[in-house]
Amino acid sequence: MKTEMNYVEAIKLAQRQVLREDEKTFILGLGASDPKGMFGTNLGLVEEFGDQRVMDAPLSENTLTGVSIGMAAMGFKPILVHHRLDFTLTAFEQMVNQAAKWFFNSGGKSHLPLLIRMVVGRGWGQGPTHGQSLQTMFAHIPGLKVVMPATPQDAGDMIVGGVIDGNPVIYIEHRWLHGIKSDVTQPFQRYKIGLARISKPGNDFTIVANSYAVVDSLLAARFLENKGVSCEVIDMRSILPWDKDLILKSIAKTRRVLIADTGHKSFGVTGEIISTIVEELWGQLDGKPLRVGFPDVPVPSAPGLSKDYYPGPAEIAMEICNSVGIVLSAEELRQLRGDGPYDIPRQGLVGPF
């Protein structure tokens, strides 16, 4: 059954599905059942499942992670929720030392079905400690898995896939994706973690992107199509593990690549993928690999500071045009940047994608 819905609705319905299907599943976290229901993603769930299945909690991120580990080791399937990724840094001990090593340390005798949802903030001055997109830090840790849904379908399928994966899964949602709409097939199906997808096929240039950068990339690709550059946009979907096969195959075909990531540019996803390209496709490219990411500066708050901080479709298109020798006019760049307020998702960006 296909229904048009946004990303928030998809998360909510997918959680409802897993809560209905498996009584061992439960949601835990500060504000899990509050009146705003985690940006609407948990709305109505406590009413249907009660406060033992949708548990509000104290502000104790590290201990709640430990509690989730203990529950998961005993066969429960926790979905731990955080309003902002930045707060999970206080739980790094439990995520990195305990959850990530659990299966390994147990000699393979005990595993953790544990899904940890966290939201990356953007806009309205989120600033240095509410706007970080730190997928790289999680992806550095063997034992974790890291997914970043970019579409409503994936948002739902990754809830299902994350809950039954059996490993600690970091599920990073982007605040600006919450309003994205598309047709969604229900019931949600298991997303097998590690698979990327071609969001838009093309022949001249591969754009590898994740999370909100997929939206930026699709807009850039749409623009570039009119300039005669056919871009293949790949939605990574999973950061750890990442889909080397699909991504390298596309690059081998187009012989040109740009990586667009929502994290800081240095020591991150873009660097990892380009390193792999250098290792695996040495000498097969027609141009140097390009990358677009957050500047290596903490996320600023004030309008004057944050207006030009985030790269978008314009920066992606510009990099590609420079690389293939296309000159962009000021008017074209202005169009790509849009003319609405810079710190809320632009109207043109809600989809369907």
Place this chain on the structure above:
Amino acid sequence: MTITSVINPDDPISLYKRMLLIRRLEEALIQRYPEQEMRCPVHFSIGQEAIAVGVSAFLNNDDWVVSNHRSHAHYVAKGGDLSSFVAELYGKSAGCCAGRGGSMHLTDMDAGFLAGIPIVGSAMAIAAGVAMSQQRNQSKSITAVYIGDAAAESGSFHETLNYASLHNLPLLTVCENNEFSIFTPMSMRQPSNRTIADLSRSHGIKTFEASGDNVLEVVEVMRQAKNYMLEESKPAFIEFNTYRLLEHCGPNFDDDLNYRDPKEVNRFAIRDPLYIMANFLIAQNWLTEEKMSEMDTQLKLDITNLIDEVKLFDNAGYELSDKVFWVNL
């Protein structure tokens, strides 16, 4: 060698036997440690055996234990498999963690010993989760977590006690206060105008304090704590005063470094849990010195055989594959 005897809180000989097993096993490991075949850090429990045995005397197979870096006594007291314990220290593939964890990550799920968690304080949160699963399942079982005095300085201690108190989790926190975090004494870590037990009480948790030297005292306070937990369906906390005989990590004495009062060190001879219990059993005519020595000789022989056997096991082999850290469902 497998543990066949059961610890019965009302049978002092059974308590003594298990303490002796822990002591002799650790002494045998200490003796062999310089051979450098056990290539992992070890934190010996010598001096702290009475707590583990007295606590475990009240734990059934479906009660869980979560422990810390100094976990040998907790593991053996709970009935953890001896062969896979020794094999883990020797880096064998038959080790309880397949050689991946070493002394600080012991586990025996069948015996109800979930894990050693060496990052101080973190075990508490995981234990609270295990306790919450027991509460959800409406079982009458409990989870005991062992911590040291320094855990009280970690955020996890307060977050977990707050959470356990809020939800009335069947969580028993057993604090083994040996006064030192590595070399650093309590006076440099915690204020003197409150105790660790006070912190627990301030979280609204029923809290007991006792000496951890005499296993019979441990048994009595543990009896009260367990009864309270079952009758009230609430968490409890016990702070034991105890003494770590050896260095923080390793098989040696480190008192040449003068970080402890020599009088305290010398006092160990009379506060040694094994010494106290042996004296008691002889004074009460429960055991003769002859019988005790016979028991000891047999035990040492069994342990030697166990270690010799384990040393012949296959060494754990290197495997660079995501199969070792991800389950594939």
